[in-house]
Amino acid sequence: MTLFALPRTLRVGGGTVAETPAVLAGLELKRPLIVTDPFFAQNGLAERVATLLADAGIPSRTYSETIPDPTVASIDAATAFLTAGDHDCVIGLGGGSPIDSAKAIAVLAVHGGKMRDYKAPHVQDEAGLPIIAIPTTAGTGSEATRFTIITDDERDEKMLCIGLAFLPIAALVDYELTLSMPARLTADTGVDAITHAIEAYVSRRANPFADALALAAMRTLWDNIRLAYTDPTNRNAREKMMLGATQAGIAFSNSSVALVHGMSRPIGAFFHLAHGLSNAMLLPAVTAFSVDAGLERYAECARNLRITADGTSDAGAAKVLVDALFRLNADLAVPGPRSLGIAPARWQEVTPTMAEQAIASGSPANNPRVPSAAEIEALYARVWSEAGP
Ligand SMILES: [Fe+2]
Numbered sequence: 596m597t598l599f600a601l602p603r604t605l606r607v608g609g610g611t612v613a614e615t616p617a618v619l620a621g622l623e624l625k626r627p628l629i630v631t632d633p634f635f636a637q638n639g640l641a642e643r644v645a646t647l648l649a650d651a652g653i654p655s656r657t658y659s660e661t662i663p664d665p666t667v668a669s670i671d672a673a674t675a676f677l678t679a680g681d682h683d684c685v686i687g688l689g690g691g692s693p694i695d696s697a698k699a700i701a702v703l704a705v706h707g708g709k710m711r712d713y714k715a716p717h718v719q720d721e722a723g724l725p726i727i728a729i730p731t732t733a734g735t736g737s738e739a740t741r742f743t744i745i746t747d748d749e750r751d752e753k754m755l756c757i758g759l760a761f762l763p764i765a766a767l768v769d770y771e772l773t774l775s776m777p778a779r780l781t782a783d784t785g786v787d788a789i790t791h792a793i794e795a796y797v798s799r800r801a802n803p804f805a806d807a808l809a810l811a812a813m814r815t816l817w818d819n820i821r822l823a824y825t826d827p828t829n830r831n832a833r834e835k836m837m838l839g840a841t842q843a844g845i846a847f848s849n850s851s852v853a854l855v856h857g858m859s860r861p862i863g864a865f866f867h868l869a870h871g872l873s874n875a876m877l878l879p880a881v882t883a884f885s886v887d888a889g890l891e892r893y894a895e896c897a898r899n900l901r902i903t904a905d906g907t908s909d910a911g912a913a914k915v916l917v918d919a920l921f922r923l924n925a926d927l928a929v930p931g932p933r934s935l936g937i938a939p940a941r942w943q944e945v946t947p948t949m950a951e952q953a954i955a956s957g958s959p960a961n962n963p964r965v966p967s968a969a970e971i972e973a974l975y976a977r978v979w980s981e982a983g984p
Contacts (some may be wrong), residue, residue: 616651630697691735698743719758733785733836736844738766770837782927783871788840795846805850815839819970857958861949879920889963
């Protein structure tokens with residue numbers, strides 16, 4: 596049995612953010628809290644959404660103090676703001692962090708407790724407040740997933756929280772909101788989305804429903820990521836990246852992520868790198884480690900991307916995929932831990948803890964090749980020595 600779950604409605608296309616009031620009205624939601632970050636409070640997007648709502652007779656308040664990689668403390672503050680008002684839903688507006696924050700407080704406001712209580716393997720299916728997601732990056736797929744990631748700042752651990760309560764009831768997927776993303780963010784969030792598609796497809800929890808979306812997303816993202824990176828104003832590339840990112844989000848929400856994400860979260864927690872960036876620096880090396888245990892599926896990824904010659908064997912196609920992922924990182928100038936100035940001694944020192952946290956998240960167990968702690972440590976060492984311009 597596979598449980599499929601998606602937002603009840605997705606409005607996909609340029610300009611759909613203007614339909615926010617209609618989405619709320621259709622759901623009979625009347626008192627939203629807009630959850631965003633200081634950037635979107637300053638650039639006017641949060642105000643634009645609030646004005647759209649006000650013009651439709653829907654009063655709202657805005658909380659704009661969410662932080663990158665939201666923490667237990669930041670979520671407590673946001674929850675206090677939410678419960679001090681009278682709200683019947685939350686609107687997550689921004690990149691992955693504001694949306695993940697909105698998800699967390701929607702659950703805490705109804706069910707109480709601390710975010711640590713909701714860490715996997717706990718599954719929170721019982722609903723909190725309804726969540727409406729308006730993503731501004733083409734990457735996390737958070738608008739369509741039943742996950743949120745909150746950092747336990749006392750233990751430097753990114754906690755994966757799972758359950759239908761974290762799945763938005765509706766999402767407005769408007770690529771025009773991504774047109775101003777800088778090149779680095781475009782590349783990192785784009786590789787995150789490609790990672791979602793590949794991991795959903797090779798996962799031990801893969802299934803035909805998720806497969807179809809993963810393959811479609813993978814190809815769309817692959818065909819457009821370089822263009823979106825080099826020509827950020829290219830509307831067609833932006834539209835395709837947004838579509839692919841949401842499809843990849845649905846795919847991994849209904850399959851899973853795997854070893855790349857398992858290893859990426861601890862890097863983010865210890866070294867405060869953007870989620871997409873820590874995935875990107877891992878993806879080629881982790882794929883190289885994994886392919887032999889899932890040759891058919893990895894080969895299918897390569898064929899789906901149309902990067903293999905006709906008649907190439909599974910082993911040959913899997914190798915083509917690994918090489919292409921290394922090349923993609925080079926083309927997108929993905930930095931490695933060394934070039935980011937991370938001290939080698941610190942990297943080595945926390946490697947055993949990072950490996951421990953990776954395994955505890957459960958994601959590596961979904962990988963075609965399930966690694967030991969020692970193998971994960973060796974991969975962290977490899978990424979240190981290899982990655983980066
Ligand atoms: Fe991700």
